[in-house]
Every structure is written in structure tokens, then in C-alpha cells.
Amino acid sequence: xxxxxxxxxxxxxxxxxxxxxxxxxxxxxxxxxxxxxxxxxxxxxxxxxxxxxxxxxxxxxxxxxxxxxxxxxxxxxxxxxxxxxxxxxxxxxxxxxxxxxxxxxxxxxxxxxxxxxxxxxxxxxxxxxxxxxxxxxxxxxxxxxxxxxxxxxxxxxxxxxxxxxxxxxxxxxxxxxxxxxxxxxxxxxxxxxxxxxxxxxxxxxxxxxxxxxxxxxxxxxxxxxxxxxxxxxxxxxxxxxxxxxxxxxxxxxxxxxxxxxxxxxxxxxxxxxxxxxxxxxxxxxxxxxxxxxxxxxxxxxxxxxxxxxxxxxxxxxx
Amino acid sequence: xxxxxxxxxxxxxxxxxxxxxxxxxxxxxxxxxxxxxxxxxxxxxxxxxxxxxxxxxxxxxxxxxxxxxxxxxxxxxxxxxxxxxxxxxxxxxxxxxxxxxxxxxxxxxxxxxxxxxxxxxxxxxxxxxxxxxxxxxxxxxxxxxxxxxxxxxxxxxxxxxxxxxxxxxxxxxxxxxxxxxxxxxxxxxxxxxxxxxxxxxxxxxxxxxxxxxxxxxxxxxxxxxxxxxxxxxxxxxxxxxxxxxxxxxxxxxxxxxxxxxxxxxxxxxxxxxxxxxxxxxxxxxxxxxxxxxxxxxxxxxxxxxxxxxxxxxxxxxx
Numbered sequence: 243x244x245x246x247x248x249x250x251x252x253x254x255x256x257x258x259x260x261x262x263x264x265x266x267x268x269x270x271x272x273x274x275x276x277x278x279x280x281x282x283x284x285x286x287x288x289x290x291x292x293x294x295x296x297x298x299x300x301x302x303x304x305x306x307x308x309x310x311x312x313x314x315x316x317x318x319x320x321x322x323x324x325x326x327x328x329x330x331x332x333x334x335x336x337x338x339x340x341x342x343x344x345x346x347x348x349x350x351x352x353x354x355x356x357x358x359x360x361x362x363x364x365x366x367x368x369x370x371x372x373x374x375x376x377x378x379x380x381x382x383x384x385x386x387x388x389x390x391x392x393x394x395x396x397x398x399x400x401x402x403x404x405x406x407x408x409x410x411x412x413x414x415x416x417x418x419x420x421x422x423x424x425x426x427x428x429x430x431x432x433x434x435x436x437x438x439x440x441x442x443x444x445x446x447x448x449x450x451x452x453x454x455x456x457x458x459x460x461x462x463x464x465x466x467x468x469x470x471x472x473x474x475x476x477x478x479x480x481x482x483x484x485x486x487x488x489x490x491x492x493x494x495x496x497x498x499x500x501x502x503x504x505x506x507x508x509x510x511x512x513x514x515x516x517x518x519x520x521x522x523x524x525x526x527x528x529x530x531x532x533x534x535x536x537x538x539x540x541x542x543x544x545x546x547x548x549x550x551x552x553x554x555x556x557x558x559x560x
Numbered sequence: 561x562x563x564x565x566x567x568x569x570x571x572x573x574x575x576x577x578x579x580x581x582x583x584x585x586x587x588x589x590x591x592x593x594x595x596x597x598x599x600x601x602x603x604x605x606x607x608x609x610x611x612x613x614x615x616x617x618x619x620x621x622x623x624x625x626x627x628x629x630x631x632x633x634x635x636x637x638x639x640x641x642x643x644x645x646x647x648x649x650x651x652x653x654x655x656x657x658x659x660x661x662x663x664x665x666x667x668x669x670x671x672x673x674x675x676x677x678x679x680x681x682x683x684x685x686x687x688x689x690x691x692x693x694x695x696x697x698x699x700x701x702x703x704x705x706x707x708x709x710x711x712x713x714x715x716x717x718x719x720x721x722x723x724x725x726x727x728x729x730x731x732x733x734x735x736x737x738x739x740x741x742x743x744x745x746x747x748x749x750x751x752x753x754x755x756x757x758x759x760x761x762x763x764x765x766x767x768x769x770x771x772x773x774x775x776x777x778x779x780x781x782x783x784x785x786x787x788x789x790x791x792x793x794x795x796x797x798x799x800x801x802x803x804x805x806x807x808x809x810x811x812x813x814x815x816x817x818x819x820x821x822x823x824x825x826x827x828x829x830x831x832x833x834x835x836x837x838x839x840x841x842x843x844x845x846x847x848x849x850x851x852x853x854x855x856x857x858x859x860x861x862x863x864x865x866x867x868x869x870x871x872x873x874x875x876x877x878x
Contacts, residue, residue, distance in 0.1 A: 452802045452803070453802055456800070456802065465819075471802045471805065471806060472806070473806075474802050474803050474806065478801050478802050478803030478804070479799060479800070479801050479802070479803075480799070480800055480802065481797060481798070481799055481800070482774070482797070482798055482799070482800040482812075483796050483797050484770045484771055484774065484789045484792050484796050484797070484798065484814055485770070485792050485796030485797075485814075486796070486814070487789060487812070487813065487814025488789060488790070488791075488792065488814035488815060488816050489814070489816065489819070490814070491813075491814060491815050491816060491819070491820075492813070492814055493811060493812070493813045494800075494805070494811070494812045494813070495805065495809075495810070495811045495812070496802055496803075496804070496805025496806030496807070496808070496809060496810055497806060497809050498806050498807065498809060501783075501807070501809070502809075
């Protein structure tokens with residue numbers, strides 16, 4: 243089959259279509275013919291050599307896709323069934339092997355391109371805000387990087403759960419976009435000190451910045467508050483004051499979705515389907531595709547995402 | 561009434577008996593005639609001016625006591641009923657006002673001195689290991705400072721829950737004491753590198769050291785593991801690597817009991833009574849009093865506890 247491969251391992255721009263073996267199915271897996279694959283920041287890190295595939299998983303890039311079942315393996319699925327998939331890798335290809343627990347139905351009214359680019363973000367956001375943080379009506383939630391793929395989904399999901407949503411972003415334009423999605427409190431981090439304005443008031447923070455924001459995040463959290471770091475775009479290391487953590491009874495967590503065991507992913511997928519799929523069907527969460535490109539243009543898609551000029555998701559079509 | 565007061569606010573050794581007003585009852589409180597009060601490290605910090613009473617709470621030292629109800633206030637309790645109490649303060653005195661939700665029965669077979677000195681540690685340990693960390697059979701739990709008041713209780717509680725218990729302590733003698741209490745893996749932190757020997761294997765850590773142990777604790781935690789810091793005897797500040805937290809999906813928490821709202825304390829007290837009181841009654845958890853002193857000798861009790869030579873609890877008798 244055709245798949246995106248790194249022709250020069252030292253050059254992340256060397257992503258090209260190449261020929262690779264079609265995946266062999268293992269117990270409980272189905273073979274999905276990929277129609278569209280979502281592009282994620284983690285894909286860029288993988289192309290740069292900084293985020294290798296978990297042991298035993300496909301080394302092809304791509305954490306989510308939509309398509310049709312080409313071979314149901316030992317499952318009771320039907321050939322031709324449309325699905326979207328949470329993957330540990332392998333989406334940038336014509337075919338991918340998927341554990342049955344990581345299949346989801348195409349959300350009502352969604353195209354393949356839309357479905358392909360919503361799975362990773364939906365599972366990530368629901369696992370963190372819903373399953374881990376236990377988001378409740380009336381809580382204040384702070385979303386950093388509100389206009390990005392994770393951020394724009396998290397704003398809508400938190401607002402749909404009845405939370406008061408605060409966001410940070412780098413420009414007035416991005417903040418207007420966040421406001422349109424339902425954010426209530428808007429902070430341009432170049433011009434205001436969000437951590438002092440929100441001091442001691444935030445119940446849950448979903449963070450993608452990491453080290454440079456840790457002190458401010460701890461300042462912003464209310465007693466009993468929770469910080470969940472899901473990316474470290476600003477760096478990993480920081481100083482932490484455990485005395486403050488005690489006094490405010492705070493929780494600081496790091497999470498990733500990709501490295502979870504398959505059984506945990508199946509639980510996350512099932513919870514996300516139950517909580518989030520109805521929000522997609524009735525429009526409480528809208529999904530915005532920034533641009534759709536051919537699979538062969540993976541390198542250009544990565545460059546575009548890395549430029550920071552993308553609001554919404556990028557999709558590769560096979 | 562008589563109570564322990566700081567006669568010279570700048571000198572923690574100036575704790576003396578003095579005359580103060582008997583507490584006035586607020587709604588939902590009972591007046592307890594104190595027979596015995598437990599001594600905790602937090603009491604030393606308070607005498608040193610480093611751990612003031614929460615707003616609205618008694619400024620008298622003492623976080624736990626046992627005694628009899630002298631005035632039931634508006635509750636349906638009986639005068640003379642024996643109780644032990646979780647307090648935000650006020651135990652180093654003849655009388656203390658206690659919210660009804662913070663009363664517990666005297667554990668079966670316990671003396672007043674024993675009951676007075678088990679409440680704070682029992683609520684602290686169960687809140688953290690049971691309610692927050694959700695300790696389960698077969699998990700590996702690491703207890704730092706295993707021979708102290710919190711440590712020796714936590715070892716027995718974790719072992720009673722079916723966990724494999726690892727401890728650190730400063731001498732072979734203290735480690736033998738921990739082993740007698742049920743600890744399975746013993747580390748003399750002066751002679752071995754517990755964090756490398758336990759690397760990636762510990763599910764829950766109960767820490768009283770803080771900053772200097774953070775890096776080692778994160779190394780020792782297994783994927784999905786939890787660190788709970790309940791004291792910072794070695795210092796508050798440390799460097800943290802949020803990338804490691806993400807890769808291992810770790811949780812770092814700080815907690816304190818004293819500053820919780822009364823409703824939360826009532827929930828903790830109820831959960832502790834249900835889970836831990838049976839363990840006290842049937843001997844799965846043994847309680848060791850190091851020494852009982854008269855209330856007037858509070859300063860000497862603090863000096864003794866601060867010396868590090870205490871295994872088990874100190875009690876002041878009124």
C-alpha cells in the first residue's frame with residue numbers, strides 16, 4: 243500500500259508517499275481503508291524524531307482517521323462499515339489496523355474529513371476534562387491555547403458541560419474566535435497577566451504550554467483545583483513550590499493518550515462516544531476544518547500547522 | 561478555663577498553662593471536656609508562628625482530643641458521652657467546641673489517651689490513601705518517614721488494604737520497627753538509593769519530605785502513579801519535569817487536613833470511621849503511644865517530638 247514515509251530520517255520535511263507492506267491484523271483488530279486522516283501537533287514531533295511510536299505499534303505517522311472497514315478480522319463488524327478511529331499510529335496510509343475498541347461511528351451529519359479530524363481531540367479533551375478532572379456545572383475552567391485544535395474543542399465541551407470558560411491566546415483575533423466558540427473570559431497573554439486576574443479562582447486548567455506557565459497556573463488555581471498538562475510547547479522544566487500545593491490542596495497531572503494500554507483506550511473511546519458524540523450531533527460542539535490537503539502533501543500540512551496560523555484542524559485526504 | 565498559651569509569642573518554648581475564656585458554642589457544635597490531647601508536628605509549627613489557625617477557628621494549639629460531652633448544644637448528643645474529635649485547633653485546653661461532624665466514637669478497647677492521639681493520623685492517612693488515592697489490593701505503596709506518627713499508621717493501613725508497602729527511614733532500628741508494623745520493602749535512605757531500586761514500580765507515594773524527594777519520587781512512580789505530599793519537612797521547592805509527568809501520566813498532589821471546610825471534614829471523618837475504626841477494633845492497626853505527659857508540659861512534649869527520637873505518638877493529659 244501507499245503510506246507517508248520519512249525518506250530522510252534527519253529531515254522532517256522529507257515526508258513523501260512510498261510503498262510499505264499492508265498491515266497484518268492481530269487478534270481483535272479490523273483493517274480500515276483510510277479515507278481521511280487528521281493532522282496533529284504530535285505528528286510533527288514524530289516526524290522530527292521526538293515522539294517515537296509506542297513499542298509494538300505502527301511506525302507510520304497519524305493518530306486518527308476515518309474510512310470504511312476493509313477486513314473485519316475476527317470481529318463481527320461488516321465490510322464497508324464507515325468508522326472513525328483513535329490510533330497509536332498509522333493513519334497517514336491507505337490502510338490501517340485498528341483494535342475494535344478504538345472504533346467509533348461517524349458522528350451524525352459529519353463528512354469523512356470532519357470525522358477523521360475529531361477523534362483524537364475529542365478523546366483527549368473528554369478523557370482529561372470529563373474522566374480525569376470530573377468537570378461539573380458552575381466550575382471555572384481555564385484553557386490555554388484556546389484557538390488551537392485542542393483548545394477550540396475544549397472551550398465548547400466545557401461550555402456544554404455548564405462551566406465558565408476562561409481562555410488565553412496570543413491575539414485579539416484568536417480571542418474573538420474563542421468567544422464565538424463560547425469562551426466567557428478572554429486573556430491576551432501578550433498584554434495581560436491572566437494568572438493575577440484569575441488568582442485563586444480556577445477549578446480546572448487544561449494546559450499545553452508546560453514549564454513557563456506552571457507558576458502562573460498554580461497561582462490561578464482555586465483551593466482544591468486541578469492542573470492537567472497535556473503538552474509542553476513552552477518547555478518541560480519549572481520550579482514547583484510543594485508548600486503552595488499543600489496549602490491550596492492542588493493536583494498537578496501530566497497525561498498523554500497515545501501511550502495508554504489498549505484496554506484503557508477502549509474505555510476512553512466508549513466514554514467519549516457516550517458523552518461527546520451527542521454534543522457533535524446536536525451542534526453543541528462545532529468542528530472547524532482549516533484546510534484539507536492530499537495525503538501526498540503531509541509535509542506541507544505539518545509546515546502549515548507549525549506556523550501557528552491554523553485555527554481548527556488540518557486534514558489529509560487519501 | 562485553663563489552656564496552653566504562648567506567653568512569649570517569639571519563643572515557642574514559652575508554652576504555659578493560662579486562663580482563657582471557655583469556648584462559646586456555635587450552631588451544630590458540642591462542648592467537649594478534654595481528657596487527653598494528641599501532639600502533632602503541626603502543633604510545633606503553630607507554636608513557632610508558622611502555621612496559624614484557619615480564620616474563625618480556635619487559636620489554641622491542638623488538632624485532636626478525646627473526652628466527654630459537657631454541653632451538647634443544639635445537637636441530640638448526651639452529656640457525658642465519650643468521644644474523640646478531629647479539630648482545627650483548641651485541644652490543648654480543658655474544653656473545646658467541636659462541630660458534630662468531627663466527633664468519632666472511642667475505638668473499641670481504646671483508652672482516652674490512645675483515642676486522643678489516633679484521630680488526626682487516621683483521618684489524614686485514610687483521606688489520602690483511601691479517599692484521594694483509592695488504594696487497592698496488590699498496589700505498591702511507598703511511605704516516607706515510616707517510623708513517625710503518620711508513617712507507622714500508614715504502613716499498617718496500607719498493609720491491611722492488601723498493598724505491598726515500601727518504606728524509607730534513617731536507621732536500621734527504625735526500619736525494624738516498620739517491618740514489625742507490616743512493611744515489606746525497607747530502605748535506609750542514608751545507605752541506599754530507594755528511588756533507583758524502586759524505579760517505575762510504585763503506585764502511590766505518601767510523602768512528608770517534599771522538595772528534596774520530588775525527583776526521586778517521580779523516578780520511583782510507575783506509569784499512572786500518584787504522589788501525595790502531606791508535609792515538606794525537607795523544604796518546599798524543587799525542580800519538576802512536566803514532560804516526565806506526561807510520559808508516565810503521573811499525578812502530584814499536595815494536601816492538608818486542617819484548612820478544609822467543615823463539610824469536607826465531616827465527610828472525611830465519616831469515611832475514616834467506616835474504613836479504619838474496624839481496623840483499630842480488630843488489631844489490624846495497632847497504636848503505639850511513646851509517652852504521656854501532663855498538659856502543663858506541652859513545651860517539653862514539643863521538644864521531645866522535635867528531637868526525632870519519638871516512635872509513635874505523644875499525648876498530653878488534662
